[in-house]
Amino acid sequence: MARKPQQQRGNPKRKGTGTNFGNAKKSKPTKFGQLSKSQKEQLIEYGELDPTKEDEDDLESKIFRKIIREEDIDEERNRQYEDSDKEVSEDEEEEAWEKPSSYNKLVNLLKKNSRNADFYKRQKLEEEGLEDALSEEEEDEDDQDLDLQDGETLELTAEQAEEFRKKYGDAVLQELQNGGLPNDDTEEESEGEDEAEEALSEGEDDEENEQLQVEDMDDEELAQANDFYEKHFGEYSPEDFNHRVALAEEKQWKLNCRNDPVLNQVMSYSLEEAADTEKNDTNEDPSIGLAEFKIKQRLHEPWSKSAQEHFHNAKHSYNNDFTDLQYLLYQQMQEYKDIVYANRSLEDCEEIRRLYCLHAVNHSYKTRDRILKNNIKITAAQNEDKDIGEIKDQGFTRPKVLIVVPFRNSALKIIDTIIELSGTTQQDNKKRLTKEFGVPPEDIEVDTSKPADFNDIFTGNPDDCFRVGIKFTRKTMKIYSDFYSSDIIVASPLGLRLIIGTQEDKKRDFDFLSSIEMLILDQTDVFLTQNWEHVEHLIDHLNLIPKDSHGCDFSRVKGWYLDGRSKYLRQTLSFSSFLTPEINAMFNKNCKNIHGKLKIKKSYEGSIHDVLPQVQQVFTRIPCKNAVEAADVRFRHFIDKVLPTLRKSAISQEHTLIFIPSYFDFVRVRNYFTDHNYSFAQLCEYTSNADISRSRSNFFHGRDSFMLYTERFHFFRRYNIRGIKHVVFYGLPDYPQFYSEILNCLTLPSHDNSPFNDWTCTSVFTRYDMLKLERIVGTKRAQRMISGDKEVFMFA
Secondary structure, three states: OOOOOOOOOOOOOOOOOOOEEEOOOOEEEOOHHHOOHHHHHHHHHHOOOOOOOOOOOOHHHOOOOOOOOHHHHHHHHHHHHHHOOOOOOHHHHHHHHHOOHHHHHHHHHHHHHOOOOOHHHHHHHHHHOOHHHHHHHHHHHHHHHHOOOOOOOOOOOHHHHHHHHHHHOHHHHHHHHHOOOOHHHHHHHHHHHHHHHHHOOOOOOHHHHHHHOHHHHHHHHHHOOOOHHHHHHOOOOOOOHHHHHHHHHOOOOEEEEEEEOOOEEEEEEEOOHHHHHHOOOOOOOOOOOOOOOOOOHHHHHHHHHHHHHHOOOOOOOOOOOOOHHHHHHHHHHOOOOEEEEOOOOOOOHHHHHHHHHHHHHHHHHHHHHHHHHHHHHHHHHHHOOOOOOOOOOEOOOOOOEEEEOOOHHHHHHHHHHHHHHHOOOEEEOHHHHHHHHOOOHHHOOOOOOOOHHHHHHHOOOOOOOOEEEEEEOOOEEEEOOOHHHOOEEEEOHHHHHHHHOOOOOOOOOOHHHOOOOEEEEEOHHHHHHHOHHHHHHHHHOOOOOOOOOOOOOHHHEOHHHHOOOHHHOOEEEEEOOOOOHHHHHHHHHHOOOOOOEEEEEOOOOOHHHHOOOOOOEEEEEOOOOOOOOHHHHHHHHHHHHHHHHHOOOHHHHOOEEEEEOOHHHHHHHHHHHHHOOOOEEEEOOOOOHHHHHHHHHHHHOOOOOEEEEEHHHHHHHOOOOOOOOEEEEOOOOOOHHHHHHHHHHHHOOOOOOOOHHHOEEEEEEOHHHHHHHHHHHOHHHHHHHHHOOOOEEEEO
16 A cells, blocks of 8 residues: 655645745755755755755755655656566565655665664674675675686676676676676785685694685694683683682682792782692793793784893893793783782893784784684574574673783883784874874983982873773784774873763763773882872773673673673783782782782892981881771871970971871871961972972071971872981871982081981881881891881881
């Protein structure tokens, strides 16, 4: 039954000429030349324009729609029947009668020409890492009739020749019938074949590509039996998964400690006794290299080239592909254990950065290639009408690796390293990355008066709010990709916190963190000088069930994702210069990897050996029952014991610097000094430049007797404070070099040139400051100072 014409919107009295726009007051004709280009095309295509807004005089803002009339449908249908040589069955005729062909023609035309025609298909393929395969399918559809060998002739019937001529033209048809292919088509076909062959491979060399054909897939999987990636993140749950999860929740970790000449103190935590004894001895077989570590073949050459360029002078006792540190670390990394490495230094930071970048890219490639292989299996099974059962190879979202660093300069180094190691031939948005994350060479200044660690941290762009997605295709690395289309995300804690938000925020998003399988925290100690709460907030939002599907194929989602237990398989890698209670808490609370975890630290000789002036250094241990009341006990001891000693004489009171690690303690002491009318200056991370200059001047000339000085201020500024005669460490600094740097300021010239025998140094600590104390006085001394009966210790 014929459809009724749609009711016209706008002026019901408007004629269908397409050139008059009327309204209730007056019908005003519009000339063809006054229409925009799109309106002219619409007028030529449909014969009329249909305004949908009341303000019909504003032609630019009008929105028009196609009006379908019954006579147009009948005319188009009759034309279609006249041109068709085939007989239409009764069912087909009835179906054609029910659907207006002109409308279908319009929809088909839009689908054919629209860039978003295959949006959902593309979105699905991007989630699976197959966006390049889509472009290959489109090329194959265009060239499927041209699949001929060079010199082969084309034999067609008369009807096929006529149809081929309409599709490709007389010139192409004649050339194909005479033998040979056009040069352009031959190149495109050859390139398409190369890309299709690469899609069927893992990116390995030509000899290994044959293993990745569909018929050899089972043999190739057997060859990967020793790959820890397959054991850890394979399609099916690991054996005794539920039992291991229960042990991890109950914190039934078995501890095994050993000393290593390179890694120093290694504390290994596992859920089985056998695992400890198996890994007690380090495998030092020099034959174990990139291939034995199951690193993708396409990464071998870039890594070897990088190793020769950057680490040719380093020790390679175990393997030529890795330095000693890299080799021993990667033995644990490739087993997907959680690692907290607290020995990071200026000398090995580049080795560590390149190692975890290799591990991240290798994991991303394995994840993507696993999905590609399973797609081939599924396609082959569908073509043969076979049932291959369930395939579990995906998470809720595509991002699998999250790298968190404090500043943009560090992020730029990481992305440059990934570019170097990835083996990609093209990188999108690289210029934008350099512009936003880099600094012009003429603006790079290295302050030789600052310590080396300061220049390493802050040289370049020190902005701390950023986030970048990285997406891999077979030949291209796309920077600034959308998070849900990315394989690796590089961001700062603040940059992610602004997206994650809080429960009070109306707009927030953290679903892209739901399938993170590898969390890398580099320069973790620097996060403490920013805001550690951002790191805790970030980790709390990892591996949660997403609120939206985001185009996910739930039939291929791994079981532990659906159960909300993917955090027990996530690998967490943390690299820090030292251990702190916050890092230890993260290790104990959030690192629940069922395959084990390691904590690597070292013994300290103590930064006290770097103190240059001859000054008596007094360390006082104050009694404290628990860590909760430590702040109150410390403040009371400072008010009752330390300050009265300083106030005994005017000489002792002048030029005293009070070093306070915590900003909360700083505010508490500052308020006390203000209430009791102490003469003091203050330098904290929120002090303006003008106030900094004023405070330093007043303290140097003795106009202010005390200087309240925070650790964060020293971290970001590293000023040499002149005029210091007495130093009080309200609390020990986290960075051990700060202790010696502050005391070495005593040697700077003062306004009265006071003798060195007037200098004093007092430090206060509790038994909960063991980690800080051992970095300053040394590990062995710290153990005696914490556990002994003596409470006051003096060093000269």
